[in-house]
Amino acid sequence: MPNVTLTIDGKQVTVPAGTNVLEAARSAGIFIPTLCHDPAIPGFGACRLCVVEIPGMRNLPASCVTTVAEGMVVYTASEAVIEARRTIIDLLLANHPQDCLTCEKNGDCRLQDYAFMYGVRQTSFHGERKNYPLDDSNPYIIRDQNKCILCGKCVRTCQAVPGRSVIDFGYRGFNTRVVTAMDVPLGESECVYCARCVAVCPVGALTYKPMAGKGRTWEIEKKTVTCTFCENGCTFDLNIKNGKVIGITAKEPGPGRPLCLKGRLGLELLYVDEPLTPMLKKDGQFVPVSWAEALGLEGVLSRIKELEGKKQA
Amino acid sequence: MKSLMDKCCEKCFHSPSSPCQDYIKCRQQGPLCHDDENCRARFKEFLENIHLPADSFRRQVLICAGTGCTSSGSRKLVDALREELARHGLQDKVTVKITGCHGFCEQGPLMIVEPQKVFYTRVQLEDIPEIVASHLVGGQVVERLLYVDPATGEKSLTYETVPFYAKQKRLVLANCGHINPEEIADYVANDGYLALTRALFEMTPEQVIEEVKTSGLRGRGGAGFPTGMKWSFVRAAEGDKKYVVCNADEGDPGAFMDRSVLEGDPHAVLEGMLICGYAVGADEGYIYVRAEYPLAIHRLKIAIAQAEECGLLGDNILNSGFNFRIKIKAGAGAFVCGEETALLTSIEGNRGMPRPRPPFPAQKGLWGKPTNINNVETFANVPLIIRNGGAWYAAMGTEKSKGTKIFALTGKVNNTGLVEVPMGITMREIIFGVGGGIRDGKKFKAVQIGGPSGGCLPEEQLDLPIDYESLTSAGAIMGSGGLVVMDETTCMVDVARFFLNFTQAESCGKCTPCREGTKRMLEILTRICEGQGKEEDIETLERLARVVKNTALCGLGQTCPNPILSTLRYFRHEYEAHIKDKRCPAHVCQALLVYTINPEKCTGCGACARACPAGAISGEKKQPHVIDASRCIKCGNCMQKCKFGAVEKA
Amino acid sequence: MSCQCGCGQDDAAKKEALEKVFEQYRGTKGALIPLLQEAQEIYGYLPGEVMQRIATELKVPFSKVFGVATFYAQFHLKPRGRNIVRICQGTACHVRGAARVFQSVSEKLGVGKNETTADLRYTLETVACLGACGLAPVMMVNDDTHGRLTPERAAEVLEQYK
């Protein structure tokens, strides 16, 4: 592909044609904040935090969905851009619980980072806020829709695996929220708890239940491991606190890496010092099951036992 | 010959399966393929049945059956008139015909008696016997049903002399109200499908596009994009399959020109789409009609069926080798689906959430294929342009805005309705000329143009020549052409709140600035109207408006601050009065009103005290009463009840 | 079980009608919204099982069907009245007193916006412009448009809808 040269904040940048402005800026080490952009599933352009100023273009275009052009001039931190970003953060905070102190995501939250970065201490609007009940209906994922900023990454990543599409956007306008079919809690839905969604959520709307209360993000050290339970080879993080592995979390899903509950549980068993009790849904209820059942190894295990019994005899 | 499919004799071979290229011209001037006196007579009679010659002894009564007149009872008139005519043995001499909307619904049900074009307004069931006996039998016009100009008190005998119509230039609307929209023959008798014939047989697709470019036609759906240019993009786009889509989602509250065209002249839209399909290389079209327009959908279905029956839609149209089909999609109630990317995704069966552009629909539209999307009125202009030439069209209007535009004039003016005028006319000419001035002798205050994405223009801007650019620079937009006239009793802060209320409810919720920003702007405006406004609110509003306008994903968010920005620009003092003095200068915002009783006028009848739900009024019998302001809940009951006009609000 | 809407049709007849609609739309692109419209025409609203059935028929995720149904104002997930009263709150109607018309109807029916009377006779809704602005203020009852309303006349008009 031919290359295109443009100027970003006075810096000449050359990138392949077809690149978006966001990537071009990042490749030149210029920071642009994003909330909804997912390089694996691009083109959504909803949060508008990544806006930049490009003379000659109407309004402030979102850099994640604007393609570079030869000779383009981009300002990523002009006065209008800063005002816009600040106001958007301000608007997000106006409809968000002031809950950082007790939030599991504290310290690893994009909204918090950007509020800090742009100096938005608190919102300047006082009006209606969303108020949905906490979804704590399953053993694996806690969903707090009040913290959801509707970036849609979870929806898109769940839909990327054929046959899942457990969640989608529901309702409209200010009432928009991410829903399951018939808006039931995650525990009653078709969700398979693969946690793809948790892995991409930029804020504390989706968090791991087994990790709840076990540590603050800055106390935790991460080490990447690859799952070997099937040939997809998904990657996960060991979460290590004080030298102990306290939990397994999914890394961002890559192409052909579906992530699944079984894999995560398997790694939990292998690595975590005090592994959780695996739970599976039976007749609509979550019940504790043996590790063998959770990992689908019952048949294999009994066969192994059988064979080894024979050998000994 | 009654219907368009009827043949003059066995020599005519036209049918959808063996199409004749001269079919349309033949029906207008025929017969063409053979000469036969009898056949010529048959064609003549066929046309005269539709257009009574001016000297005819026969009469034709046109009754408006648009949405407006239907709801005022016009359907019953049709049956009653037919019965009454039969009673007088006139059923063969007088034909009764339904038409679509004349755009003057307020005066409906409307009736026109042809060929003289006598124009009756507000016709009721009881009037039918008199109309028949006096006019249709006796030749005496029923004077009391004629239109009276509220400004001068003068009566108008014929349709053409009604000032409301006399000052317009009806081209797109020419057929509306004058032909039977459920009868394709009526359309063809008025030069219908002639433009299609010309395009198919005398022009290449490129020439069609060139002609549209020459005309200077710009999209009537809001943004005013040059239509010919859009068509050339779609033609140039790579794709094995292309679509033509007609945007009939008309969601701007207060605008109904698209509805009128669809109900009154549906074939004009079909013909426009056909010509577009030929020009851009598409073979399939969709019309996306909003669900609230059942009659328009009904008429379109009839029109499509008749066009198919005559071989004007389908395969090998008129033996040209061009194939085209049209399908209707009914909207499901979402204003944002008027936005083109939302509309397309809605046709595909998704939530109507817009997506970023580019790619534009011309590159990647319906089901990923190049798609040409235009508005109803845009398409309805096309047959005119192809028939009369682009240069003819370009002779009307201003340098950058050509042709005519239909406006929906509503609000506090004397004549409300659809107004088609040449571009470049001033707002004053529309409101005070065509519209006949402000109602009840009140003073003009502002005109809101362009619907919820438009702006409010004050008296100073009345002489602005209307075109796309001048409106935008004045802080409004052409939009779909809604014109809401407001008088001195309108509060501009309340107006801004009203529009924000609409856009906030219609935001799709996808992008942050619009989803969250409209909510906060609405909350601030509501607070101001309720007397809780704070000094810094104006500044906050301005910042929010600026950011939402600059950063929202689609046109809805990008334009929704316009009503706020334009009222702040021209009527800032009203905001300040609400915030600083806790006063609503137009006496509209309830919370800011103060009710008092004028002791000079009060007779002490006590009606107000009995009506007051708060027990705020006291006074001795036959003595002036007083209102206790601290108890008054400002419901206005007392004012309504007082027969002496003694209760006043300030 | 017989239905709640009082139309007298039983569930089996409705199911059959739904299957017919499915047949009619089989192979049509973008059939989801028309199917939801037809289903609502049959059932009066969109019961969960029906949406599930549509999802299976079209092979689209149930979550998507639900997302679409909750996006558009036309779709209703709860039973509604036999007569749908929609009072225009558009610009032209607003400046000519639509608010008072709404208030009067609301008082008469004893329900608020988007509510249904206990006897399932009326559902009260608002709409942003019916395209009959020349007759403002306007309301639509089922498919009939009524214009030039006054608060009193609006309440009267409703009587004819049983």
Ligand SMILES: Cc1cc2nc3c(=O)[nH]c(=O)nc-3n(C[C@H](O)[C@H](O)[C@H](O)COP(=O)(O)O)c2cc1C
């Ligand atoms: C929120 C919104 C609503 C719109 N509604 C309509 C509409 O009801 N009818 C219409 O023709 N265009 C509407 N448009 C404009 C369309 O996006 C598009 O520009 C138009 O259909 C193109 O046709 P034209 O070039 O013939 O105007 C709307 C745009 C926005 C942003």
Ligand code: SF4
């Ligand atoms: S999600 Fe982020 S911003 Fe919100 S409470 Fe948690 S840490 Fe704070």
Ligand code: SF4
């Ligand atoms: S856990 Fe997996 S299946 Fe469940 S909602 Fe998230 S992404 Fe979808």
Ligand code: SF4
């Ligand atoms: S839950 Fe998280 S990922 Fe999903 S939309 Fe909300 S913020 Fe985005």
Ligand code: SF4
């Ligand atoms: S501007 Fe409003 S309507 Fe448009 S995409 Fe954003 S939220 Fe949706």
Ligand code: SF4
């Ligand atoms: S109704 Fe009017 S006249 Fe009668 S007591 Fe009240 S203010 Fe006075």
Ligand code: SF4
């Ligand atoms: S406005 Fe209402 S509350 Fe106030 S005095 Fe009049 S009747 Fe009583």
Ligand code: FES
């Ligand atoms: S990151 Fe670009 S719009 Fe969200």
Ligand code: FES
């Ligand atoms: S419906 Fe008759 S004039 Fe509009």
Ligand code: FES
């Ligand atoms: S505003 Fe009520 S019908 Fe248009």
